[in-house]
Amino acid sequence: xxxxxxxxxxxxxxxxxxxxxxxxxxxxxxxxxxxxxxxxxxxxxxxxxxxxxxxxxxxxxxxxxxxxxxxxxxxxxxxxxxxxxxxxxxxxxxxxxxxxxxxxxxxxxxxxxxxxxxxxxxxxxxxxxxxxxxxxxxxxxxxxxxxxxxxxxxxxxxxxxxxxxxxxxxxxxxxxxxxxxxxxxxxxxxxxxxxxxxxxxxxxxxxxxxxxxxxxxxxxxxxxxxxxxxxxxxxxxxxxxxx
Numbered sequence: 001x002x003x004x005x006x007x008x009x010x011x012x013x014x015x016x017x018x019x020x021x022x023x024x025x026x027x028x029x030x031x032x033x034x035x036x037x038x039x040x041x042x043x044x045x046x047x048x049x050x051x052x053x054x055x056x057x058x059x060x061x062x063x064x065x066x067x068x069x070x071x072x073x074x075x076x077x078x079x080x081x082x083x084x085x086x087x088x089x090x091x092x093x094x095x096x097x098x099x100x101x102x103x104x105x106x107x108x109x110x111x112x113x114x115x116x117x118x119x120x121x122x123x124x125x126x127x128x129x130x131x132x133x134x135x136x137x138x139x140x141x142x143x144x145x146x147x148x149x150x151x152x153x154x155x156x157x158x159x160x161x162x163x164x165x166x167x168x169x170x171x172x173x174x175x176x177x178x179x180x181x182x183x184x185x186x187x188x189x190x191x192x193x194x195x196x197x198x199x200x201x202x203x204x205x206x207x208x209x210x211x212x213x214x215x216x217x218x219x220x221x222x223x224x225x226x227x228x229x230x231x232x233x234x235x236x237x238x239x240x241x242x243x
Contacts (some may be wrong), residue, residue, distance in 0.1 A: 006032045006039075008059050015050060018204075018212025020197030023171040024118055025054055028089070031181045032058075042085045045074040047099060050125045050199070051091030051118035068098030075111045085185070088115040092133045092194075093123045096152055100132070103192070107158050110189045116181065117192070120199040121151070128202030135229075139206045153229060158192050165191035165236040171198070172220035176232050183234055196223065196230055 007029045015021050032042070042060040046052035048067040055062035065073045070088045078086045088095070095103060095117045103115065121138070123129040128141040130149075137146045158166040165187040167180035177195065184191035198204065198219055200212040209215040222230040 006037060006042075006058055006060065008057055011057055013053070013057055015053070016199075016201040018198070018200040018215075019050070020120060020171045020199070020216075021051060021054060021118060023174075024177075024195055024197060025057060027171070027174055027177050028054075028116070028181060029058075031178050031185070035182065035185050037085055037087075037185070041083075042087065043074075043077055043081075045070045045077070045086065045088050047090040047094035048125075049091045049094050049123070051089065051120070052094060054089050054118075068094055068102070070094065071099060071102035071106045071113070071115060074113045074115075075106060075109075078111060078113055082112070086113045087185075088113060090117065091124075092117055092119045092121065093131045096154060097132045100152070103154070104157055107161055107164065107190045107192065110161070110163055112189055114181075114184045114187070114191045115193070116184070117154075117194045118197045119194050120197045120203060122199050122203040124199040124202045128199075128206060138203075141202070141206075151229060154192070154194055155235070159235055159237070161190075163189055163238055165189070167191075167193045167234045168196070168230075169193060169232055169234075170196040170219065170223045170230075172196075172216060172223060173232060180234055183236070187236070188238075 039060045044055040044062045046055040047070040074086045074088045121133045130140040130143045132152045134147045169177045169180040184193045198215045204215040
């Protein structure tokens with residue numbers, strides 16, 4: 001079997017202009033190639049939403065699951081075919097909304113899969129509704145005067161396990177993004193990478209940005225300011241205490 005480039009060459013993504021997923025897809029393709037991930041040894045699992053389309057743009061086997069169910073499907077594949085590289089790539093609405101319970105228990109079980117979450121803080125595909133990661137006070141189509149609730153912070157869920165690999169990175173820092181993903185892929189056990197991203201269409205316009213470039217620069221500034229929810233970091237602990 002001839003091994004083709006990890007990205008499909010004849011399929012054009014249908015994301016909106018300026019979507020952060022274009023950057024994420026390109027960065028992941030580079031890292032997968034560098035790590036030897038290909039059509040023979042890799043499966044990408046996703047849920048529902050703009051971010052979840054990404055599994056269809058890679059040439060390896062891929063599965064779209066029902067909303068929020070990507071992680072248990074990925075675990076099942078890993079159990080049956082443990083020699084394969086199993087990666088979940090989906091959005092925060094999918095993984096951190098209806099799918100948050102699966103994230104908690106898969107990390108607790110230390111399933112040997114890598115979960116990559118595109119955090120654009122909105123339900124982008126369905127019209128810009130408030131998501132579990134939408135910052136408090138942000139205007140959305142379902143909260144026109146501002147979101148009331150605090151956004152979810154996934155770090156405590158992951159690092160609460162004695163053995164863990166957690167990373168928060170951003171499409172605005174490609175070196176950090178690639179290092180975070182590389183570390184996760186090489187981790188023996190469950191690894192989680194949250195990628196701060198942008199949705200210019202259904203979040204950027206509500207925030208008053210004139211174009212995707214403005215939103216991208218504002219996102220980069222947030223990561224550099226050291227805001228807790230936007231701080232770039234890689235946190236891991238491979239030490240397990242014995243009784």
